[in-house]
Amino acid sequence: MSQPLEIAGLADPVPPLGVGTWAWGDKGTWGMGGYDTDLTTASIREAWEASLAAGVTFFDTAEVYGDGESERIIGSMLADDRSAGTDRSGVVIATKFMPYPWRFNVRSALLASARASIDRLGIDRIDLYQIHGPTSLRSHAALADALAAAHEAGLVQAVGVSNYSIKEMAAIAAQLERRGLRLATNQIEYSLLRRRPETGGLLAACRDLGVVPLAYSPIGQGRLTGKYSAANPPPGRRGFSAHPMALVDRVVDELRRIGATHGDRTPSQVALNWLMAKGTLPIPGAKNRKQAEENAGALGWSLSDDDVAALDEAALEGTSSLQNRFWQHG
Numbered sequence: 001m002s003q004p005l006e007i008a009g010l011a012d013p014v015p016p017l018g019v020g021t022w023a024w025g026d027k028g029t030w031g032m033g034g035y036d037t038d039l040t041t042a043s044i045r046e047a048w049e050a051s052l053a054a055g056v057t058f059f060d061t062a063e064v065y066g067d068g069e070s071e072r073i074i075g076s077m078l079a080d081d082r083s084a085g086t087d088r089s090g091v092v093i094a095t096k097f098m099p100y101p102w103r104f105n106v107r108s109a110l111l112a113s114a115r116a117s118i119d120r121l122g123i124d125r126i127d128l129y130q131i132h133g134p135t136s137l138r139s140h141a142a143l144a145d146a147l148a149a150a151h152e153a154g155l156v157q158a159v160g161v162s163n164y165s166i167k168e169m170a171a172i173a174a175q176l177e178r179r180g181l182r183l184a185t186n187q188i189e190y191s192l193l194r195r196r197p198e199t200g201g202l203l204a205a206c207r208d209l210g211v212v213p214l215a216y217s218p219i220g221q222g223r224l225t226g227k228y229s230a231a232n233p234p235p236g237r238r239g240f241s242a243h244p245m246a247l248v249d250r251v252v253d254e255l256r257r258i259g260a261t262h263g264d265r266t267p268s269q270v271a272l273n274w275l276m277a278k279g280t281l282p283i284p285g286a287k288n289r290k291q292a293e294e295n296a297g298a299l300g301w302s303l304s305d306d307d308v309a310a311l312d313e314a315a316l317e318g319t320s321s322l323q324n325r326f327w328q329h330g
C-alpha cells in the first residue's frame with residue numbers, strides 16, 4: 001500500500017499523491033476562458049476541496065503558471081478557508097523559480113521571485129521551492145547559493161529541482177550539501193507514456209541520493225484517462241510525449257484490463273497507482289471535483305507485482321531528456 005513519503009527538509013511526511021495546478025488560471029494550454037468553458041474558479045474550488053477531503057494535501061504550482069495566476073488562485077482558496085475558520089495547516093505548497101537565462105543575477109532574482117510567490121500565495125514560507133529546469137546560464141554553485149540564501153532568509157523550507165538529468169541532479173545536490181542543505185525532490189515527466197526516467201536510471205539515482213521523484217503529467221495530460229482515443233483525440237496542446245493516439249489506446253486498454261481486476265478502478269487510478277508503486281509522488285492536474293475525486297481514488301489500494309510487470313511491458317519509452325528540455329513551461 002502506498003505510504004506517506006519523507007521529503008528532506010519538511011517536518012512531516014506527505015501523502016504519496018499530490019495535485020498539479022498548471023491548469024488553474026492558465027488560459028493558453030488548458031482552456032481557462034479558452035476551449036474548456038467548464039474550467040472556472042468554482043470548478044477549481046471544488047477540485048481543491050475534494051482533494052483535501054480525500055487527504056491529498058500536496059499542491060504543485062509555479063510562478064509561470066498563468067503568469068502567477070495559479071499561485072493567486074491557491075492564495076485565494078487559502079484566504080477564503082482562513083476566513084471561514086477552516087484549518088489548512090496540513091497543506092503543503094510546492095512552487096517553482098524559472099531560471100530564465102537572462103536572470104543572470106540568479107541570487108537576487110530567486111529571492112525576489114520567492115517573495116513574489118509568497119505574496120501571491122498569501123503564506124509565510126514556501127514548503128518546497130524548485131528550480132523549474134536546468135536553463136540557467138549560471139553554475140550549479142550559483143543556483144545552490146541562491147536556494148541557500150532563500151532558505152536562510154526563511155522564505156523556503158525544502159528545496160528541489162525539475163527536469164534535471166542524473167548528472168545535473170548529482171551536481172546541484174553536492175553543491176547544496178556543501179551549504180548544509182539536502183536536495184529534496186526532482187520533478188520529472190514520468191508516466192506510462194514516458195518510462196524513460198526509470199529505464200534510463202534517473203529513478204535509481206534519485207533513490208541513491210534520497211531525492212523524491214515527483215512525477216508530472218502522470219496521466220499523460222489526460223490521454224491515460226480513457227476519455228480520449230484515436231477516434232476522439234484531446235483538444236488543445238498536449239505536447240508531452242506526443243505518441244500517435246493509436247499507441248496510447250493500447251496502453252489504456254491494458255489499464256482498463258488491470259483496473260477491472262481491482263474492483264473497477266479507472267485507467268487514471270491504475271496509471272497513478274503504477275507511479276506510486278515505483279516510489280514516485282505523482283501530481284495529476286484536476287480541473288473539477290470529479291477529476292479530483294477520481295484521481296484521489298488511486299490511494300488506499302495496490303497493484304500486484306504481476307500488474308506492475310504487465311504495465312512495465314505496456315509502457316511507452318517517451319521522449320529523450322534532450323527533447324524534454326523544450327518543455328512548455330509546464
Ligand SMILES: NC(=O)c1ccc[n+]([C@@H]2O[C@H](COP(=O)([O-])OP(=O)(O)OC[C@H]3O[C@@H](n4cnc5c(N)ncnc54)[C@H](OP(=O)(O)O)[C@@H]3O)[C@@H](O)[C@H]2O)c1
Pocket residue numbers: 019020021022023030036060061132162163187188215216217218219220221222223225227234268283284285286287290291292294295327329330
Ligand atoms: N515541472 C515541469 O516542467 C512540469 C511540466 C508539466 C506539468 N507539471 C506539473 O504536473 C502537473 C500535472 O501535469 P499535467 O497537468 O501536464 O498533466 P496530467 O496531470 O497528466 O493531466 C491533467 C489533465 O488531465 C485531465 N484529467 C485529470 N484528471 C482526470 C480524470 N480523472 N478524468 C479525466 N480527465 C482528467 C484534465 O484535462 P482535460 O479535462 O482538459 O482533459 C487535466 O488538466 C501540472 O499541473 C504541473 O503542476 C510540471
